[in-house]
Amino acid sequence: MTTNDQSIEAEPASRGEKSRAAHFLWIGGIAFAFVFTFLIWLFGPLLDRFVLGPDQGPAWYYWQLPSPDSVAQFIVWSFYLAHQFVVWFTIYWAQKNLITQKTNPTTSLTKYNWAMVVINVLFVSLHLIQTQIWFDGLAQDVPIWTSQGSVIVMLVLILVIENPRRGLFLGKRVGKPFTARVSGLVRRIHMYPIAWALVYTFWFHPMFYDPQLLTGFFYMFLLFTQMTVAYTSVHVDKRWVITVEGFVGVHALVVAVFNTLDHGSTDMWAMFLSGFVFMWVFTYMYALNVKREVKVLVTLLYFAFLTWIYLPTPFGYGRDISYLFRLEMLWIPIILYLLAAIFAGIAFVYLKATKTDKP
Numbered sequence: 001m002t003t004n005d006q007s008i009e010a011e012p013a014s015r016g017e018k019s020r021a022a023h024f025l026w027i028g029g030i031a032f033a034f035v036f037t038f039l040i041w042l043f044g045p046l047l048d049r050f051v052l053g054p055d056q057g058p059a060w061y062y063w064q065l066p067s068p069d070s071v072a073q074f075i076v077w078s079f080y081l082a083h084q085f086v087v088w089f090t091i092y093w094a095q096k097n098l099i100t101q102k103t104n105p106t107t108s109l110t111k112y113n114w115a116m117v118v119i120n121v122l123f124v125s126l127h128l129i130q131t132q133i134w135f136d137g138l139a140q141d142v143p144i145w146t147s148q149g150s151v152i153v154m155l156v157l158i159l160v161i162e163n164p165r166r167g168l169f170l171g172k173r174v175g176k177p178f179t180a181r182v183s184g185l186v187r188r189i190h191m192y193p194i195a196w197a198l199v200y201t202f203w204f205h206p207m208f209y210d211p212q213l214l215t216g217f218f219y220m221f222l223l224f225t226q227m228t229v230a231y232t233s234v235h236v237d238k239r240w241v242i243t244v245e246g247f248v249g250v251h252a253l254v255v256a257v258f259n260t261l262d263h264g265s266t267d268m269w270a271m272f273l274s275g276f277v278f279m280w281v282f283t284y285m286y287a288l289n290v291k292r293e294v295k296v297l298v299t300l301l302y303f304a305f306l307t308w309i310y311l312p313t314p315f316g317y318g319r320d321i322s323y324l325f326r327l328e329m330l331w332i333p334i335i336l337y338l339l340a341a342i343f344a345g346i347a348f349v350y351l352k353a354t355k356t357d358k359p
Helices: 015-049 070-097 111-134 144-166 180-189 191-204 211-228 238-263 269-282 292-310 321-325 328-353
Strands: 099-101
Touching: 015 111, 015 211, 070 111, 070 191, 111 191, 111 211, 144 180, 144 191, 144 238, 144 328, 180 191, 180 328, 191 211, 211 238, 238 269, 269 292, 269 328, 292 321
Parallel strands: none
Antiparallel strands: none
């Protein structure tokens, strides 16, 4: 998430402590991501006692039990809803009680930050325990596209929010419907839909030790860290923002590779990797203050990578050239840019209809 343009009162602390507190919390969140991902892997073999059903294709979620247990599902839904509403309430409480003035984000910590630490550590631990006892996540009751879609919502909202700061494509800021007021509106309300996307996706999956899920949970912990450091300078740090945006490509690559290995699919990794790297090269990179020559070099390396994918062996990977003509490397960017335009358009129309688009 990226925070709104307001800051909030921080907990009392010395000058030195205040200047480092947010940074230390961020480091702690990253350390937690590594440690808890390791714990999922460590306890993973204990889940081998659960027998999973056969894979039924791309629309099927594999990590669920063949026969759902009503008690288990009641528990996982109870934990999810508790986590979701506590997070939403904390966001609401912070916006109503802690926001003081329109200034830069604080370098110290607030009651909101400490509350999010407690909430997320508690519910992450509960999810690990719940998985070890009952296994199933929300996936037993809802389709797989809901989890995938929630992550897309997050990425699209960030595109809208970041347009004034880094542009949408090649560093160019897009005008209507991507106006400053549209970005401001999305910035003010983004914490609620993104909090839903994170918490829902987190409880959708069981904490299993398959590499696809391990990279997914590691990514979730990074995103929880971003949610936890809201209202601080770390939360809006350009390098950190593009890191949490771009890591989805790493997770997607791992999922695609293992699907290819397990099911002999059509090398979907090329589409996912080239698509998400496209977003980094043509959008995310422009948030950074790097020389024009560096940007040109990175862009050329991207096209060299694409060339290698479609070149016949032994000079390249040898991917079927028909996928190049289908422009598979553009499928993910087109989806993200198109949805960003739709979301921005809805916000633009709302501001016009409610006459809140005037100074």
